[in-house]
Amino acid sequence: MAGEFQRDMNYIATRITADGRDGHPVEPGRYRLVVARACPWANRAVIVRRLLGLEPVLSMGIAGPTHDERSWRFDLDPGGKDPVLGIELLQEAFLARFPDYDKGITVPAIVDIPSGQVVTNDFPQITLDFSTEWREHHRPGAPDLYPQDLRAEIDEVNDLVFRVNNGVYKTGFAETQDAHDKAFTELFEAVDLLAERLSGQRYLVGDTITEADVHLFPSLVRFDAVYHGHFKCNRHKISEMPVLRDYTRDLFQTPGFGDTIHFPQIKEHYYVVHRNINPTGIIPAGPDLTYLLEPHGREELGGRSFGNGTPPGPPPAEEQVPSIA
Numbered sequence: 103m104a105g106e107f108q109r110d111m112n113y114i115a116t117r118i119t120a121d122g123r124d125g126h127p128v129e130p131g132r133y134r135l136v137v138a139r140a141c142p143w144a145n146r147a148v149i150v151r152r153l154l155g156l157e158p159v160l161s162m163g164i165a166g167p168t169h170d171e172r173s174w175r176f177d178l179d180p181g182g183k184d185p186v187l188g189i190e191l192l193q194e195a196f197l198a199r200f201p202d203y204d205k206g207i208t209v210p211a212i213v214d215i216p217s218g219q220v221v222t223n224d225f226p227q228i229t230l231d232f233s234t235e236w237r238e239h240h241r242p243g244a245p246d247l248y249p250q251d252l253r254a255e256i257d258e259v260n261d262l263v264f265r266v267n268n269g270v271y272k273t274g275f276a277e278t279q280d281a282h283d284k285a286f287t288e289l290f291e292a293v294d295l296l297a298e299r300l301s302g303q304r305y306l307v308g309d310t311i312t313e314a315d316v317h318l319f320p321s322l323v324r325f326d327a328v329y330h331g332h333f334k335c336n337r338h339k340i341s342e343m344p345v346l347r348d349y350t351r352d353l354f355q356t357p358g359f360g361d362t363i364h365f366p367q368i369k370e371h372y373y374v375v376h377r378n379i380n381p382t383g384i385i386p387a388g389p390d391l392t393y394l395l396e397p398h399g400r401e402e403l404g405g406r407s408f409g410n411g412t413p414p415g416p417p418p419a420e421e422q423v424p425s426i427a
Contacts, residue, residue, distance in 0.1 A: 105278030106285070109268055110206060113224040118212060119235045126214065126221050128236055130159035133221065134186050136195075136211045138174055139364035139423070140167040140371030142267065142320035143225045147210040149316050150229040152358040152414050155241025161186060162421065165209060167367035168374050173207040187213055195220040229313060243412030247313045256307050259299075259314045263306075265292035267321050274333025274379065282334065290337050297345045304352070304405035311407055315353060322350045323363055326389050328372040332379060341393050351398035357413040364423040365391060391426050 118126045118133060126133075135151060137144035151160060163184045165174035173193030176184040183190050192211060196203045199219035211223040222228065233248040248256065269289035276282035296318065299306065306314040321329075322340050329335045340346050354360035373385045407413070416422075 103278075103281050103284060105276055105281035107272045107275035107277075107281070109271065112205060113208070114220065114222045115224055115227070116222045117224075117227060117231055117235070118221060119231065120238070128239070130239060131161075132215060134161050134163050134184075134213045134215055136163045136165060136174075136184075136187075136192055136209055136213055138165040138167060138209045138371070139362075139367040141209050142324055144209040145320035145362060146225065146229050146316050147232070148362045149319070149358055150232045150247060150313075152362060152417060153247065153311075153316075153408075154232055154236070154244045155414055156232060156236060156239060157418060157421075159236075159239045163187060163213075164421075165192060167371040174209055186215060187218060189218070192220075194218070229316065233313070241414065243408070245311060245408040245411040247311065247316065249308070249312070252308050252312065256312050256314050259306050260317050262292055262295060263314060263317045263321075265289070266296065267317065270321060270325070270329040270333050270335050273335050274329070274376075286335070286337070289335060293343075293346070297343060300349050301345050302403070304349075304400050304403040309405040310409040311353075311356070319350070319353045319359055322346060323354060323360075323394070324368055327365055327369055327391060331386065332372050332376070339389075341389075347393070348398040348400055351394050351396060352400040354394040355398065356407055357416075360394065361417055361423060365426060366424065395427060 116124045116126060118128055120128050135147060137148050148162070151157065151162065163176065163186060164178060166177040169175060173191040175191050176182060176189065179185055187195065189195060192209065193207045195211065195213045195218060196207055198217070208223045208225070210225055210228055212221045212228065213219065214221050230248055233246070265288060269285060269292060272285035273282060273289050276285050303309070305311055306318065325335070325340045330339050340350055354363070369385050373380050374383045377383060
């Protein structure tokens, strides 16, 4: 359809694996995960790294919330350079491996520290590999986010979740009324299906947190702050939909989820970078997001957040985010 947003899903498919079959074996301290707090796709990797306790073996570089046509930049760091990689722009790591790289410079990305070259930015595969290929380095009590017996169901549910993840962008970046209307309808059809599924169970698949919940949470937690207004996804706010409101509250209050969310950077990214949608670059003062801290009551549905495992400890001091209280 004319004016429809099309996401480029052509990412660098190199994997970091236990056996190193792509030339990049799992090694503590060798790689750096580069993220931006603003980005929902990167948020997944931040959450999984936290839940599995990979902080001691996989360092994390945090790009600032804004970027230009070249790249995400490390303007939060002293001197505007990542302290480990020594680069100002994430683009430098991509060009170090592919001098003629002409695709998007995206986060999350994993960079090989010794060579300074990007290894992968394949965000759907990165979190799966954290769960499977990095297992030797999981913390004691780490949850199984991608259990073997539930993988087919998780993958199926994630196809529905992606209709929300990507649907907000298709709605917001539509360039014609017809394209917007179509994307809007499809988005809220998926939202309603997920709400129906979650009305009788605490988590999306099984009775514990899985990869599916990690996929959905970053979109829901950003919805009221940016997608409802900025992307014109305004049929309802999440805070106006009781099932999804309480589900989002439940996860936000779970260690490893809410403590990865930096609302000021999220709002700055969307409202400042997307000048085609928000020409003034003005960042709205609202909305009030403290509803996320209120009781959710989802315990009544049963379920065990981490299965037989335990919650992660607090994030490292340098990775803490501001409270919304």
